[in-house]
Amino acid sequence: MAPAPAPALTADPASSSSEAPTYKRRRVVEEEEEPMYKYDDEDEDEYEQKRYVPLKQRKAAELQKIARLRAGGVGAAAGSASPQEGAQSPKRRAQDDEEEGEEAGSSVVKRSTQTLLKEARELREKEAKEQKSEAQKQREEEAKILEAHAARRKLASDLELAKGINYSEPLKTSWTAPRFVRQRTEEENTILREKNHIISEGVDIPPLIDNFRDMKIPRCLIDVYLKNKGIKKPTPIQMQGLPTAFSGRDMIGIAFTGSGKTLAFSLPIVLFSLEEERRLAYTRGEGPLGMIVCPSRELARQTYEGIKAMAEVLAQNGYPTIGVLLCIGGISMAEQSHVMGKGFHIVVATPGRLQDMLEKKKFNLDVCKYLCLDEADRMIDMGFEDDVRNIMSFFKQQRQTLLFSATMPKKIQDFAEQSLIRPVVINVGRAGAANLDVIQEVEYVKQEAKMVYLLEVLQKTSPPVIVFSDNKNEVDDIQEYLLLKGVEAVAIHGSKTQDEREYAIKSFKDGKKDVMVASGVASKGLDFNEIQHVINYSMPNLEDYVHQIGRTGRSGKTGLATTFVNMNTQEQTLLDLKYLLMEAKQRIPPFLAAIDDPRAAAGGNALQGCAVCGGLGHSVKDCPKLEENQRRQRAGMSGADGGGY
Ligand SMILES: Nc1ncnc2c1ncn2[C@@H]1O[C@H](COP(=O)(O)OP(=O)(O)OP(=O)(O)O)[C@@H](O)[C@H]1O
Numbered sequence: 001m002a003p004a005p006a007p008a009l010t011a012d013p014a015s016s017s018s019e020a021p022t023y024k025r026r027r028v029v030e031e032e033e034e035p036m037y038k039y040d041d042e043d044e045d046e047y048e049q050k051r052y053v054p055l056k057q058r059k060a061a062e063l064q065k066i067a068r069l070r071a072g073g074v075g076a077a078a079g080s081a082s083p084q085e086g087a088q089s090p091k092r093r094a095q096d097d098e099e100e101g102e103e104a105g106s107s108v109v110k111r112s113t114q115t116l117l118k119e120a121r122e123l124r125e126k127e128a129k130e131q132k133s134e135a136q137k138q139r140e141e142e143a144k145i146l147e148a149h150a151a152r153r154k155l156a157s158d159l160e161l162a163k164g165i166n167y168s169e170p171l172k173t174s175w176t177a178p179r180f181v182r183q184r185t186e187e188e189n190t191i192l193r194e195k196n197h198i199i200s201e202g203v204d205i206p207p208l209i210d211n212f213r214d215m216k217i218p219r220c221l222i223d224v225y226l227k228n229k230g231i232k233k234p235t236p237i238q239m240q241g242l243p244t245a246f247s248g249r250d251m252i253g254i255a256f257t258g259s260g261k262t263l264a265f266s267l268p269i270v271l272f273s274l275e276e277e278r279r280l281a282y283t284r285g286e287g288p289l290g291m292i293v294c295p296s297r298e299l300a301r302q303t304y305e306g307i308k309a310m311a312e313v314l315a316q317n318g319y320p321t322i323g324v325l326l327c328i329g330g331i332s333m334a335e336q337s338h339v340m341g342k343g344f345h346i347v348v349a350t351p352g353r354l355q356d357m358l359e360k361k362k363f364n365l366d367v368c369k370y371l372c373l374d375e376a377d378r379m380i381d382m383g384f385e386d387d388v389r390n391i392m393s394f395f396k397q398q399r400q401t402l403l404f405s406a407t408m409p410k411k412i413q414d415f416a417e418q419s420l421i422r423p424v425v426i427n428v429g430r431a432g433a434a435n436l437d438v439i440q441e442v443e444y445v446k447q448e449a450k451m452v453y454l455l456e457v458l459q460k461t462s463p464p465v466i467v468f469s470d471n472k473n474e475v476d477d478i479q480e481y482l483l484l485k486g487v488e489a490v491a492i493h494g495s496k497t498q499d500e501r502e503y504a505i506k507s508f509k510d511g512k513k514d515v516m517v518a519s520g521v522a523s524k525g526l527d528f529n530e531i532q533h534v535i536n537y538s539m540p541n542l543e544d545y546v547h548q549i550g551r552t553g554r555s556g557k558t559g560l561a562t563t564f565v566n567m568n569t570q571e572q573t574l575l576d577l578k579y580l581l582m583e584a585k586q587r588i589p590p591f592l593a594a595i596d597d598p599r600a601a602a603g604g605n606a607l608q609g610c611a612v613c614g615g616l617g618h619s620v621k622d623c624p625k626l627e628e629n630q631r632r633q634r635a636g637m638s639g640a641d642g643g644g645y
Pocket residue numbers: 229230231232233234235238255256257258259260261262263405406524525526527550551554555
């Protein structure tokens with residue numbers, strides 16, 4: 001390659017020797033018949049050497065040259081001498097040439113190679129720097145957004161906040177793990193946790209226990225209640241969650257849908273009640289000892305029924321009676337006055353009705369020591385945060401607080417952790433990951449073709465099937481269409497009366513109806529018997545999607561989920577969905593595979609996920625949930641579908 005004869009080489013006053021490399025290089029150029037690559041500005045440069053050019057002009061010419069070379073990029077640079085060389089000071093250039101060696105021929109090749117390499121390296125460095133600063137900028141931007149998002153008050157009662165009450169030690173309970181469990185080393189516990197895919201964080205985490213007998217649960221509950229439900233062995237969230245709750249520790253339990261979280265928080269409250277009642281029987285006006293708050297009436301009722309069944313089995317086996325109250329909107333509390341009349345231990349509630357009852361002083365939380373928020377993140381998302389905080393202000397003493405959900409974005413975890421006392425965080429799988437027992441199929445269906453296609457998709461499995469739509473009118477339309485086509489379908493959404501909702505759930509649960517058409521909120525967390533197929537008539541946000549498909553594939557059985565998407569589905573959501581399918585090793589349809597992640601092109605870590613909603617396909621900067629929250633805040637509305645009251 002031909003060198004670029006630069007004026008600086010001859011003009012360097014530091015080159016006193018006649019053997020100066022500048023000289024040799026000039027000879028080489030002269031001897032060459034034609035340089036392999038010709039520098040466009042060569043002649044001009046030669047000319048410039050021979051006349052005086054004022055400094056200002058020289059600088060301007062240098063700058064122009066650099067700009068031209070930059071515009072040409074690496075490819076153009078390879079065809080020329082180095083753009084950097086053009087920008088070098090004369091002295092530096094002479095030094096470079098000195099370093100390049102004495103021999104003319106080899107010096108030509110060597111110099112140009114080195115220049116190109118140097119140039120490429122510099123370009124790479126420059127690009128890396130630019131990328132780094134881009135990533136840095138993005139991180140800073142995200143941190144700011146998160147800070148604003150986290151600028152919520154602690155999830156503590158106003159009373160506690162006002163009085164500056166800060167409990168530092170967890171509650172003490174009389175429960176202890178068996179000796180052989182306590183004697184296990186931390187390494188042994190770690191191995192057991194790893195074997196069961198449990199990740200626990202916190203200080204002094206209670207050891208996990210992998211069978212119900214060793215948990216010191218009354219025999220009748222194991223032999224009757226659990227056996228009747230086909231429950232023999234604890235699931236991972238129960239192995240770690242039950243000993244943690246029994247020990248009085250605050251906890252955040254995150255495990256995929258259908259993994260048995262309900263038992264992990266219901267059983268401890270039942271056993272604490274039993275112990276209290278044995279110690280000193282509850283009388284009229286006393287209680288509750290513990291509370292479970294759920295985001296929807298149906299979920300509250302389901303949990304209530306589970307606890308009632310446990311209490312009945314205990315009573316039938318000679319244990320004291322445990323009073324359980326259901327406190328949800330849409331039912332007459334007078335019906336349950338007999339429960340309140342006797343004194344009761346447990347309340348299962350939705351936030352609105354609970355708040356109402358507390359404000360009307362129908363009962364109080366003077367002795368309440370146990371609070372569980374089921375689907376805690378959803379409750380906060382649905383706008384119940386202030387209700388929950390208000391409920392907390394009715395507590396008069398330290399409580400044990402438990403938060404459970406299948407989706408718990410890191411930011412809500414962080415926020416909740418601040419409000420708990422030395423909490424233990426238990427994760428089974430990634431928060432927000434789909435249940436691996438669900439086969440997920442995603443189909444592109446045009447908006448106008450959906451209804452007809454639904455009939456075809458219904459044939460994929462035998463009943464029972466749930467069809468989800470997030471629009472109440474659409475829920476009604478789908479039910480009507482299915483009924484017209486002879487499909488036994490019921491519908492449930494927040495605008496239905498309580499009787500209609502209860503009828504729908506009961507007839508579907510009892511197998512009298514094949515299809516339930518539901519809005520997401522109304523059926524969240526519900527545990528129906530062996531749902532074969534979940535159809536998402538339209539794609540909801542990713543967290544709702546995970547909860548909705550999680551109505552099938554429960555208790556270790558396999559289920560199918562079909563989701564309709566089309567051009568109305570946001571690309572962001574589709575990208576989130578694509579990553580979720582990849583994570584669960586599901587088939588990715590070509591139209592999803594074709595969606596590129598802009599972060600991947602920018603060199604970002606695509607699979608890190610959004611700290612606000614947990615979606616893997618975007619960063620917090622583009623979080624649709626954050627946008628939705630802001631929109632709601634501006635409009636001053638809650639996201640509840642009427643389901644919580
Ligand atoms: N140890 C167990 N072994 C087998 N089945 C179990 C076990 N524990 C609970 N189940 C059953 O698994 C089903 C799902 O349990 P549960 O409703 O508690 O799930 P979940 O984790 O709360 O799900 P979601 O997040 O959807 O609310 C229920 O029918 C329950 O009876």
